[in-house]
Amino acid sequence: MKEKFTIELPTPAHDMAQEEILKQVAFVSRDASGARFSPDGKQLEFWAPSAQGGELRPKVQALAQRVQRGLRSLERKLVYKTAAMDKPSFRGDGTAAGVHQLGPGQVALEGLPLRLFRYFDRVFEAMGSHWQATSLLTPTLIPATVLAKCDYFRSFPHNVTFACHLHEDAGVIENFRGRHQERESLDEQALSNMDTPEACLSPAVCYHVYHVHQDRAVPEAGLAYGVCGKCFRYESSNMQGLRRLWDFTMREIVFLGDRDGVLKRRERGIELMSRFLDEHQLAGEIRTASDPFFIAPDAVAKTYFQLSAETKYEVSLLLPENARVAVGSLNYHTDFFGRAFNTSVENGGPMHSVCIAFGLERWVHAFLAQHGTQPQHWPQAVRQAPEFQA
Numbered sequence: 001m002k003e004k005f006t007i008e009l010p011t012p013a014h015d016m017a018q019e020e021i022l023k024q025v026a027f028v029s030r031d032a033s034g035a036r037f038s039p040d041g042k043q044l045e046f047w048a049p050s051a052q053g054g055e056l057r058p059k060v061q062a063l064a065q066r067v068q069r070g071l072r073s074l075e076r077k078l079v080y081k082t083a084a085m086d087k088p089s090f091r092g093d094g095t096a097a098g099v100h101q102l103g104p105g106q107v108a109l110e111g112l113p114l115r116l117f118r119y120f121d122r123v124f125e126a127m128g129s130h131w132q133a134t135s136l137l138t139p140t141l142i143p144a145t146v147l148a149k150c151d152y153f154r155s156f157p158h159n160v161t162f163a164c165h166l167h168e169d170a171g172v173i174e175n176f177r178g179r180h181q182e183r184e185s186l187d188e189q190a191l192s193n194m195d196t197p198e199a200c201l202s203p204a205v206c207y208h209v210y211h212v213h214q215d216r217a218v219p220e221a222g223l224a225y226g227v228c229g230k231c232f233r234y235e236s237s238n239m240q241g242l243r244r245l246w247d248f249t250m251r252e253i254v255f256l257g258d259r260d261g262v263l264k265r266r267e268r269g270i271e272l273m274s275r276f277l278d279e280h281q282l283a284g285e286i287r288t289a290s291d292p293f294f295i296a297p298d299a300v301a302k303t304y305f306q307l308s309a310e311t312k313y314e315v316s317l318l319l320p321e322n323a324r325v326a327v328g329s330l331n332y333h334t335d336f337f338g339r340a341f342n343t344s345v346e347n348g349g350p351m352h353s354v355c356i357a358f359g360l361e362r363w364v365h366a367f368l369a370q371h372g373t374q375p376q377h378w379p380q381a382v383r384q385a386p387e388f389q390a
Contacts, residue, residue, distance in 0.1 A: 002033075004045055005053045007061045012041035013068055016076050020067045020290065026236040027158050028059050033237040035060075039322075079313055080274040080286040084370075088283035090320045091372025094242065094365040105239035105246025112373060113242075113364050115387040120363045121228065121251055122387070127272055127356075128226035128253040131265060136227045138208035141199040146211050149340045152203065155302065159233040161246070162197040201232035206355040209254045214341040218351055222257025224265070242365035243325050249361060255354040258345050259335075262354040266330050269356045273315060273328070281379045282317055282370060289314035289326065317366040327362040331355050
């Protein structure tokens, strides 16, 4: 039986600290769930089995204090605030008929939600035409060696989904087959029958773009790619509805080039996204943010760097009950991927990169939460879109 545990913080946690703490609580233990802060940020509560609460409570408290210490001097930078933020309204809760939950963090879409999904995919793909973005079709699998180059196993090991297969041994395969003739799930020996994974399910489509350009030079003028694909990030007990999925769809515009070139394109991307948010009457902000680094000694330092150096901006939309969801991001990677993949700029140094990313299922969720399921209440741009014509 689960019960609620409450932690009193020595000082109130500001919104950036709250955000980072809530990302990480689920990875203290899968038994810790439902974490949230009091409105004043002075209390952190979570749910856990009664017998484990005493053990988990000091771990959650230590996490909270570590994040607070690391981020205490930071203030979030607000890049853009939409007109709808002055008076947000919610006609729905982010759900609709046609969203089918098929497993943890796994959904199928049909009907209205699917049409919204296709609308957002189309308009974000069209946004890439501003830079004549080249379309690129990428695989769902990504070599484990590529994820290692991207520093993923050190920074985000908790999110990785490994692609496994049975040992190529007739005896192992027959033994596995025999054990599972009558079973409806994998048995406890299954993992020992698997080879070390050579590949993983890709957590970000932009990684494929950098891999394509390994050991190559990009033109001085830079390159732009439009890419869309399935992504996979395991989120433990944080997974809920369309808001946070294990299996989701990412549309990205990826820029490769020198520092000034990619940053200018990101600035233009912020302008286009700001206009898009207002045209769609969405209550939200573009603001500094950070990635969900794993709970490790250097995690807070990485978070601090991203927030202070403004390498990551997120598109944060309001949800009911003072909640938010990050539906997109505009990320500057410096020359990290240029160095990792030995990619240079002609007549220059290592390649710099920027990606503008859109989580399509999250856009559907946030739009339905703010505008509801009745198209007559929607902004004109969506009502008149071909996806919603009879």
